[in-house]
Amino acid sequence: MPEKPRLFALFGNPVGHSLSPLIHNAAYEAMNLSAQYIALAVPDGKTALHRMREMGIEGASVTIPLKTAIMAQLDEIDDNSHAIGAVNTLWAREGRILGGNTDWAGFTRSLKEHFDLRGKTFAILGSGGAARAAVFGIRREGGYPTVFSRNPETGIALAQDFHCPYRPLSDLEKVEAHCLVNTTPVGMSPNAAGIPVPPAILSRFAWVMDLVYNPLRTRLLREAEEAGCGVITGLPMLVHQGAEQVRVWTGKEPPVGLMHRVAEEELLRRSADRGDS
Structure with missing residues (x-):
């Protein structure tokens, strides 16, 4: 029986235009990890945490409007997140869900x-x-x-x-x-x-x-x-914060250059579709 892929996600609303699934999935493929990263639109932190537990999601990115609101519902938050007043990264450990911040x-x-x-x-x-x-x-x-x-x-x-x-x-x-x-x-x-x-x-x-x-x-x-x-x-910040999430979740070094390249190519494609000068 094939190994069940590890599951990671993005929680927020809206999430449809996020580059995170693209750059994370490209990284996992290059790292030969059996893993999948999906975007899930959720109305609030309670729903996000319920989905995380229900679906067996090991780690998640958090975007607007949840970065601050979800903090009170987590089992533990690191000192950096307390200082910044927001989390953007969740991970599950022994039945608990912890929060951190890789934006900085x-x-x-x-x-x-x-x-x-x-x-x-x-x-x-x-x-x-x-x-x-x-x-x-x-x-x-x-x-x-x-x-x-x-x-x-x-x-x-x-x-x-x-x-x-x-x-x-x-x-x-x-x-x-x-x-x-x-x-x-x-x-x-x-x-x-x-x-x-x-x-x-x-x-x-x-x-x-x-x-x-x-x-x-x-x-x-x-x-x-x-x-x-x-x-x-602003693209390197997006890539670097995502790469740090991969390190937190997997303990492995991600292909940062590849992540940047696929994100840049997608942005240029979207720009061409819009007819930007």
Whole structure:
């Protein structure tokens, strides 16, 4: 009798356009693992955990809107997730379901491909869950983030939680930093003409990173290149956080390069289908 494949999943809503099944399944095939990764749309954390137990799912990715809401229903959460205030990774151990966060690791690994974070200054646009993971990762690596957001309430709370400065978004044109990081959805398809900051200020930064990965080359990154900045797309963060999940679930090293390549090819295919310039 053939071995029953190990089962992994993505929980959230919506999940139909996620790249995670593509990159995870490509990794498991290349690793010669008998495993399958599926996307499951669920309305809430309770349903996700019920599906996990009922279907024998060993590990799961968690996306919006569950990353924070599901935390109270887990048996255990690691210290990093407590600090960030969100989980994106679940795994089953001896009848218990545990939660962790690989977003911050994916973020810092993406940056480390270009420069050492220690001692560098960062301007973080936004104050949501992605911003929290970014600020946590920068602080952990010895960098100095400043939070800029339209919402002073969440921006100040984020800055206070991680002991870093907060400034209103209107102050961004008055500062310089080594790297500007957009953690907001501005510029995401289908609203790809959007840009979170005036292009005229981009020359104040050596590097610009956009966590939006669809489209792959956002307007922010195109304008940043025109201004002479180094640019980092959001795709490496997606790939690296997924690769870290594979390590957590399997204890094996995933083919990160392959995961990046299949994700990039799919994004370029989708862009061509839309007729993006």
